[in-house]
Amino acid sequence: MTSTRELTGRNAAFAADGFVEGLRINPSGNVMVVGCVDPRVDPAHVLGLRHGEAAVIRNVGGRITPATLRTMTMLGKVGQAHPDGRAAGDWNLVLLHHTDCGMRDLAPFPDLLAEYFEIPAAELDAKQVSDPVGSVRVDVDVVLGTLTGSAFLVSGLVYDVSTGLVETVVAPTPLRDMQLRQVSRR
Template identity: 75%
Template sequence: MTDTEDLVRRNAEFADQRFAPDLRINPSGNMMIVGCVDPRVDPAQVLGVRHGEAAVIRNVGGRMTPATLRTMAMLGKVGQANADGRCPGTWNLVILHHTNCGMTDLAPFPELLAEYFEIPAAELGEKSVSDPRGSVRVDVGVILGVLHADDFLVSGLVYDVTTGRVETVVPETPLR
């Protein structure tokens, strides 16, 4: 078990060797990644994202739920409040799902999933819960249906937990 003492020791190492006091609240890479909480799939590690380069939202399945959309809206307001620290240019929203996701283990619990997605249980089939390629397409579709910005791209990737490789399922698509 990793205990608090170990975490404090690791933090001291981080503070001494890798801490970057000049980072700003807005990501330097104009990137936001939505990924799963699965410890095998740390989006920054999997995609080689540097510290401060992206805002990363993690939830069960890396899904685009109403709660995720609310979080994104809040982050947008934080970004606006700190506009002087924003890098100019296009933003990249990356939706990262993965193989062998624990969300598939929740398929026998439609009431729980319906609550998570804030939809009637009868509509769960449309969420493609057991198929990472299908679910990433669904979630890109959700974003394309709600966000409208000229300076935003959205893409959908699937990480294979057995090979460590990422597959582009939905290439960068501009929002309109």
């Protein structure tokens, strides 16, 4: 077990050697990554992100759910409250799924998954919970159908936990305008 004492010791080392003073609340790279909570797939390490470069949202499967969309909306409001700290240019929204995801272990629990996605259980097949290539395509489509904005690029990547490599499944796709449609809860 990793103890709290070990963690605070690591933090002291970080504060001494890795801390970057003066970071702003908005990501310096205009990047937001949505990824899985799986400890093998830390987006900062997998994608080589620097401290402060990206906002990272992690959930089960790295999926775009109504809750994820609400979180993104809230983060957008925080960013708007700090316009002086926002880098110029388009935002890159990266959806990062991975092989050997525990999400597929949840397939035998349709009621739990239906609640997670806020959909009827009969619609679960469309979510592709057992196929990371299919699921990242589904989630890119959800984002493209929900968020619209020329200042956003959305891409879908799949990380292979056996090789450490990332495959681009959906190349960066621009959104059309900057409106965020209200996400309705079912």
